[in-house]
Amino acid sequence: MSEQTGKQMSKEEKDARFEAELLPVLDPLYNFAYRLTLDEDDANDLVQETYLKAYRFFDYFEQGTNAKAWLFRILKNSFINEFRKKSKQPAKVDYSEVEGYYNSDDVEGEGGVATTTDLRTESVQDLIGDEVASALNALPVDFRTVIILCDLEGFTYEEMAKILDIPIGTVRSRLHRARNSLKEKLENYAKSMGYNNS
Amino acid sequence: MESKFTEAYQKTSEEGHESDCDKTAHLLDLIIDGEASAEEQSFFTTHIEDCAPCFESHQKQKLLKNLVSGHLKRVIVPESLALSIKARIQETA
Known part of the structure; x- marks a missing residue:
């Protein structure tokens, strides 16, 4: 059902293309997931799920088009479908949790700040x-x-x-x-x- | 052509016809987001040269956008994430 241009890609070719085109979006995608869920583990799960879905539908993705927007859209839909009902109140955040997050050592290692x-x-x-x-x-x-x-x-x-x-x-x-x-x-x-x- | 937006942007004067300040206020987001047409852009620029309150709101709106784009910290992606994505993909037939 996808537009196969000539021969079928081997799994190796497909994986390589997938990684080259979509993995560079990991950083913004994870940040988006974190801002939606306000939880690092949930962000992690959501991003993994997004990539797995993207892999399943990768034949529908047209090379060279907007990979970032495509992944953001998949992530947003996954968030609506699953995480939103799970975490009933994503809008409220415990302030101390946010503080704790920002005080954690990880953050200080951030790129040469x-x-x-x-x-x-x-x-x-x-x-x-x-x-x-x-x-x-x-x-x-x-x-x-x-x-x-x-x-x-x-x-x-x-x-x-x-x-x-x-x-x-x-x-x-x-x-x-x-x-x-x-x-x-x-x-x-x-x-x-x-x-x-x- | 702006009709589909106007209701969300309230405040038109009684005659149902916008003042230049109203029009400027409606353009504010388009301007700071770089989404305004050349015509809108030039209307806006001309107006704020003469109108201090609109000039001021433009400054404030820009500041707000810059607070988010320039000050919100990015979270660091756990190193394991890329690896586990690759691993799970390789397992997928």
Whole structure:
């Protein structure tokens, strides 16, 4: 049923192509999974499941097309089908858990952030990053999703519409509402820190 | 042509006809996301040159986007993940 161009690929060829085209998306995909599930083990499972599904349907994937959007779409659907009902309240996150996560040693090893940066600046950056993360994590999952896709992963509205299976107009209005909620949460934080410029 | 979006973007003035500030506000996300047409872009740029409140909202919206894109930490993929994906794929017929 796929468009077989000439001869059938051997399993080795297929595996090699699969790895070359789809494994480079692992990092953004895992990050997306983590932001959806807010749990490292769930993110792990979700990503594995996504790759296995992608492998099963790899014949339908047209080489050279948008592998990233394709995988994000599969992951999003798997999340809706399985994880959402499992974790009843993905929108609420225990703040201490997030804190614990960011304090864990793993994170400090992150790609060369440390070495040359001024410590003071770095801790301010961390503080802002933590605040953005907890504001984002407190948003309903649909809002969180569009912000991640747009601002973190840089998908276009059209790609987002395909990933989420919704019209572009809905992408646009959802993004607008999501940003308003995020802004509200971050403004509360800014006020609590003594910035009152609104 | 903007009709399919307008209802989500409320606030049109009583005559049902948008002020330049309303129009600018509706374009804000398109502008910061690089999705605006050349025409929308030039309308927007011209307007915010003269309108301080709209200029200010543009700055704020850009800042918000940059907070996410520039400050949200990426989580580190466990090393075992790529290996287990490869292993499971190889087992698959």
